[in-house]
Amino acid sequence: MALIEPHGGRGLVCSLLTGAELEAETIKAKTLKQIRVTSRSTSDLCMMGIGAFSPLHGFMTKKDWKGVCENFTMADGTVWPIPITVDCTKEDADAIKPDSEITLVDEETGTMMATMKVVEKYEMTEADKSWECMQVFTTDDIAGHPGVEKVHKQKAVNLAGPVKVLSELDYRERFPGIYKTPAELRQMITDKGWSTVAALQLRNPMHRSHEYLAKIAVEVCDGIVIHSLIGALKSGDIPADTRLKCIDALVENYFTKEHVLQAGYPMEMRYGGPREALLHATFRQNYGISHLIVGRDHAGVGDYYGMFDAQTIFDKIPQGEGGKYLKTKPLKIDWTFYCMKCDGMASMRTCPHTKADRVILSGTKLRKMLSEGEEIPDHFGRKEVLDILREYYAGLTEKVEIKMQKFATGEEMK
Amino acid sequence: MALIEPHGGRGLVCSLLTGAELEAETIKAKTLKQIRVTSRSTSDLCMMGIGAFSPLHGFMTKKDWKGVCENFTMADGTVWPIPITVDCTKEDADAIKPDSEITLVDEETGTMMATMKVVEKYEMTEADKSWECMQVFTTDDIAGHPGVEKVHKQKAVNLAGPVKVLSELDYRERFPGIYKTPAELRQMITDKGWSTVAALQLRNPMHRSHEYLAKIAVEVCDGIVIHSLIGALKSGDIPADTRLKCIDALVENYFTKEHVLQAGYPMEMRYGGPREALLHATFRQNYGISHLIVGRDHAGVGDYYGMFDAQTIFDKIPQGEGGKYLKTKPLKIDWTFYCMKCDGMASMRTCPHTKADRVILSGTKLRKMLSEGEEIPDHFGRKEVLDILREYYAGLTEKVEIKMQKFATGEEMK
Numbered sequence: 021m022a023l024i025e026p027h028g029g030r031g032l033v034c035s036l037l038t039g040a041e042l043e044a045e046t047i048k049a050k051t052l053k054q055i056r057v058t059s060r061s062t063s064d065l066c067m068m069g070i071g072a073f074s075p076l077h078g079f080m081t082k083k084d085w086k087g088v089c090e091n092f093t094m095a096d097g098t099v100w101p102i103p104i105t106v107d108c109t110k111e112d113a114d115a116i117k118p119d120s121e122i123t124l125v126d127e128e129t130g131t132m133m134a135t136m137k138v139v140e141k142y143e144m145t146e147a148d149k150s151w152e153c154m155q156v157f158t159t160d161d162i163a164g165h166p167g168v169e170k171v172h173k174q175k176a177v178n179l180a181g182p183v184k185v186l187s188e189l190d191y192r193e194r195f196p197g198i199y200k201t202p203a204e205l206r207q208m209i210t211d212k213g214w215s216t217v218a219a220l221q222l223r224n225p226m227h228r229s230h231e232y233l234a235k236i237a238v239e240v241c242d243g244i245v246i247h248s249l250i251g252a253l254k255s256g257d258i259p260a261d262t263r264l265k266c267i268d269a270l271v272e273n274y275f276t277k278e279h280v281l282q283a284g285y286p287m288e289m290r291y292g293g294p295r296e297a298l299l300h301a302t303f304r305q306n307y308g309i310s311h312l313i314v315g316r317d318h319a320g321v322g323d324y325y326g327m328f329d330a331q332t333i334f335d336k337i338p339q340g341e342g343g344k345y346l347k348t349k350p351l352k353i354d355w356t357f358y359c360m361k362c363d364g365m366a367s368m369r370t371c372p373h374t375k376a377d378r379v380i381l382s383g384t385k386l387r388k389m390l391s392e393g394e395e396i397p398d399h400f401g402r403k404e405v406l407d408i409l410r411e412y413y414a415g416l417t418e419k420v421e422i423k424m425q426k427f428a429t430g431e432e433m434k
Numbered sequence: 435m436a437l438i439e440p441h442g443g444r445g446l447v448c449s450l451l452t453g454a455e456l457e458a459e460t461i462k463a464k465t466l467k468q469i470r471v472t473s474r475s476t477s478d479l480c481m482m483g484i485g486a487f488s489p490l491h492g493f494m495t496k497k498d499w500k501g502v503c504e505n506f507t508m509a510d511g512t513v514w515p516i517p518i519t520v521d522c523t524k525e526d527a528d529a530i531k532p533d534s535e536i537t538l539v540d541e542e543t544g545t546m547m548a549t550m551k552v553v554e555k556y557e558m559t560e561a562d563k564s565w566e567c568m569q570v571f572t573t574d575d576i577a578g579h580p581g582v583e584k585v586h587k588q589k590a591v592n593l594a595g596p597v598k599v600l601s602e603l604d605y606r607e608r609f610p611g612i613y614k615t616p617a618e619l620r621q622m623i624t625d626k627g628w629s630t631v632a633a634l635q636l637r638n639p640m641h642r643s644h645e646y647l648a649k650i651a652v653e654v655c656d657g658i659v660i661h662s663l664i665g666a667l668k669s670g671d672i673p674a675d676t677r678l679k680c681i682d683a684l685v686e687n688y689f690t691k692e693h694v695l696q697a698g699y700p701m702e703m704r705y706g707g708p709r710e711a712l713l714h715a716t717f718r719q720n721y722g723i724s725h726l727i728v729g730r731d732h733a734g735v736g737d738y739y740g741m742f743d744a745q746t747i748f749d750k751i752p753q754g755e756g757g758k759y760l761k762t763k764p765l766k767i768d769w770t771f772y773c774m775k776c777d778g779m780a781s782m783r784t785c786p787h788t789k790a791d792r793v794i795l796s797g798t799k800l801r802k803m804l805s806e807g808e809e810i811p812d813h814f815g816r817k818e819v820l821d822i823l824r825e826y827y828a829g830l831t832e833k834v835e836i837k838m839q840k841f842a843t844g845e846e847m848k
Contacts (some may be wrong), residue, residue, distance in 0.1 A: 235784040236653050238784050239650045239768070240765065240767070274776065274786065275786060276784075276785065276786045277786070279783050279784070301529060353653055353654070354653070363778070363779070363813060368690075369653060369690060369692075370690065370693070372687070372689060372690045372691070399777060
C-alpha cells in the first residue's frame with residue numbers, strides 16, 4: 021500500500037532552493053530590502069522549505085488568515101488550522117512597493133532565510149491580534165500564554181506572498197540522523213514497508229507514559245515514528261539533545277527495531293493545544309504519517325484547554341474527500357500511567373483502580389526530584405532515561421553553582 | 435455516529451419465528467418429513483434465527499457452496515467465507531419432493547429446530563468433501579482436524595433452501611445476561627454511545643495475554659465486547675460457564691465498566707483458522723461490531739495454519755463498497771505476553787527482549803499445573819481467574835477419583 025499523500029493534493033511543495041538557483045537567489049537576496057523576522061517565522065520558513073507545510077509556499081494573505089481563524093480553511097478551500105503569517109513594522113511596510121521582493125532575515129542569527137514576493141500588506145491592529153488569539157488559542161492572555169504573547173509581539177503589518185527559502189539553518193549538522201525532511205522520512209517509511217504509520221509528537225523527555233502511547237501505536241499500526249520537535253521551546257523545557265539521548269536509550273533497550281523510527285522536525289511550539297494538534301497532524305501528513313497520537317492536553321500550556329479538546333477538534337474541522345482535507349487521523353489515547361493493581365501500564369480507559377494505585381508525578385515534582393537527586397518511584401521512567409535526566413539536571417546545578425561562585429569572587433562582575 | 439450496518443445490505447435478516455407464526459409453524463413442522471441434523475447445523479440455525487448470519491436465511495445451494503469455497507462469494511455476489519450447508523442421507527433425499535418442506539431436528543436433543551423449503555438437493559461425493567476441506571481448511575486431515583472430520587461425517591446429499599427457525603434452544607436460560615441476539619447487542623452498544631467497537635473472540639479462559647488484547651482495543655476503540663462462544667467445542671476445551679466466570683472476575687476487577695460489554699453467541703467452532711476468522715468478523719458485523727481482534731493462530735487447531743494467516747486473509751478476500759462486502763475490520767495484534775524487562779504486557783512487535791524474560795506457558799503446561807495445584811508463574815494470569823480454574827480442575831479430578839473409586843468397588847460395573 022502506498023503512503024498517505026501530502027496535504028493539499030499537489031505533492032510535496034518544497035520552497036527551498038538548491039544548487040545554482042540557490043546561489044543566484046542568495047546573491048540577489050543581499051540586494052533586497054531586509055526584514056528581520058522572529059524565530060517563529062524562521063521555523064515556519066524551514067517547514068515551508070522542506071515541504072513540511074505543503075501546500076503552503078509562502079505566508080498567508082488576509083483572506084487566508086481570516087478563513088483559517090474562522091473555519092480552518094484557506095481562500096482556495098484547503099483546510100489549515102493555524103495562520104502562518106509574517107510581520108514587519110509600519111515603516112518597513114510603507115517602504116515595500118507592491119509586488120516587490122524582500123529578504124527575510126532571522127533576527128537571532130542574521131541568516132538570510134528567504135526571499136519573498138510581497139503580494140499583499142495588511143495591517144494587524146491590536147483588536148485583530150486579539151481576535152486571532154481568541155479564535156486560535158481560545159484565550160487572549162498575553163502574560164500567561166506563550167503563543168498569544170508571540171502574536172501580540174508581532175509588528176503592525178502582515179506581509180503575504182510566495183517565498184524562496186535559502187536556508188535550512190544548521191539543523192542537519194546539529195541533529196545528524198534525526199533531522200529529516202518529509203521526502204527523507206517518506207523514503208525511510210517506504211524502506212520499512214509500512215503503510216499505517218503513527219507519529220508520537222514529543223517535546224518532553226519520554227517516560228513510560230509516552231512509551232506506552234508509542235507501544236499502543238506499534239500494536240495497531242505498522243510502525244511508529246518518534247518525531248521530536250527540535251525547533252524553539254519555551255524556557256524551562258528540556259533541550260532537544262537531552263530529549264533525543266533519552267529516546268536513543270529507550271529505542272535501544274525497549275523497542276523492536278522493525279517497528280520504530282526516530283526523526284525530528286524544525287518547528288517551533290505555539291502551545292496552541294487543539295489547533296496545534298491539527299497543525300501537528302497536517303504537517304505529519306506531509307511526512308507520510310497516517311496517524312498522530314493525541315493524548316492528554318496535546319500541545320497545551322497552563323490550563324487553557326480541556327484535557328481532550330485536542331482529540332475532539334478533529335471531528336469539528338471541515339471533512340471531505342480530496343486533497344484539500346486533512347487525511348492524517350488522530351490516534352486518541354487517554355491519560356496513561358503505571359498502575360500497581362493492573363501490574364502494568366494503563367490509562368483512565370483501561371484501569372478501574374484508584375489514584376493511590378497509580379504512579380503519577382507532575383512535571384514540576386519530577387524536575388524537583390531529579391535535580392535534588394531523589395529516587396524516582398519505581399515504574400515511572402526507565403532507569404536509562406532517568407540517568408540521562410539526572411546528569412542533565414546535575415549539569416544545570418553545576419552551572420548555577422559556578423555562576424554563584426563567580427559572583428561571590430567578583431569574577432562575574434568583570 | 436451510527437453503528438456498522440449488518441452484512442449483506444438488507445438489515446438484520448432473522449429467520450426465527452415468534453408468537454402466532456411460531457405456533458402455526460410448529461404444528462405444521464410435526465407433520466413434515468423429519469431430518470436429523472448435527473450440532474453444527476443446529477448452531478447454524480440458531481445463528482440464522484437471530485440474524486447473526488445475515489443476510490443468510492437458509493442453507494446454501496451448490497452454486498453458493500462452490501462460490502464460497504472458491505472465492506469467498508455467494509451466487510448473488512455477497513462475500514461469505516465458509517459454506518453453511520445441511521446434509522441428509524441419499525434415502526432421505528430421494529424421499530424429499532422438489533420444493534417441498536421438511537423439518538430439521540437436532541439429533542442430540544430431538545428439538546424441532548426449523549422448517550425448510552428444499553429448493554435444491556446436491557450430492558456431495560467424498561471428492562467434493564475433500565475439495566471443500568482443502569479450500570476451506572487447507573487440509574483434508576480427517577483424523578487431526580475437527581472441522582474436516584465434521585465435513586467428512588456429513589451424509590451424501592446437501593439440501594438447500596430457506597428456513598423458518600422454531601427454536602433458539604435453551605441458550606437464554608443457560609446463559610442469562612450473556613446470550614444476546616444481534617439486535618440486543620446493538621442496542622447495548624448504542625446505549626453505551628459507542629461507534630467503533632472491537633470484539634474479543636474467546637473460546638479459552640481469559641488470561642493476561644487476552645486481557646492485554648482487549649485493553650489495546652479499549653485504548654483505541656470506543657469499547658470492547660468480550661464475545662464468548664457458547665456453542666459446542668471440541669473435547670478438552672474448558673466449558674463456557676467456567677470461562678464466563680473467569681471473564682466476570684476480570685471485568686469486575688480489571689476493566690472500567692464504561693468501556694466493556696460481555697456477550698455470548700451460539701455458534702459451534704469449526705476450527706477453520708483464517709476462514710473462520712473471516713466468519714467471526716462477518717457475524718460480528720451483524721452484532722454491530724466494527725473491529726475483530728485477530729491475534730496469533732485465531733480459531734486454529736494443531737499446526738494447520740501459519741500463526742498470522744488469519745490476519746492476512748482479510749486482505750485477500752474480495753474488497754469493495756456496498757453491502758455485499760465485509761465491513762468489520764481485523765484489529766491485528768501479535769503474540770502477547772508479560773515481559774519482565776518490559777515490566778508489563780508486550781507483544782513480539784513491542785518487546786525486544788528474549789524468551790527468558792517472558793512469561794509464556796503452553797495451554798498443555800498450564801492445564802497440568804492447574805490440575806496438579808502447582809503455583810502459576812507471576813504475571814501470567816490474574817489471581818481471581820486462576821482460582822476459578824483451579825476449582826474447575828479440582829472438580830474434574832474429583833469426578834475422576836469418584837469414578838475410579840466406583841470402579842474399584844465394582845459400583846461402576848452395575
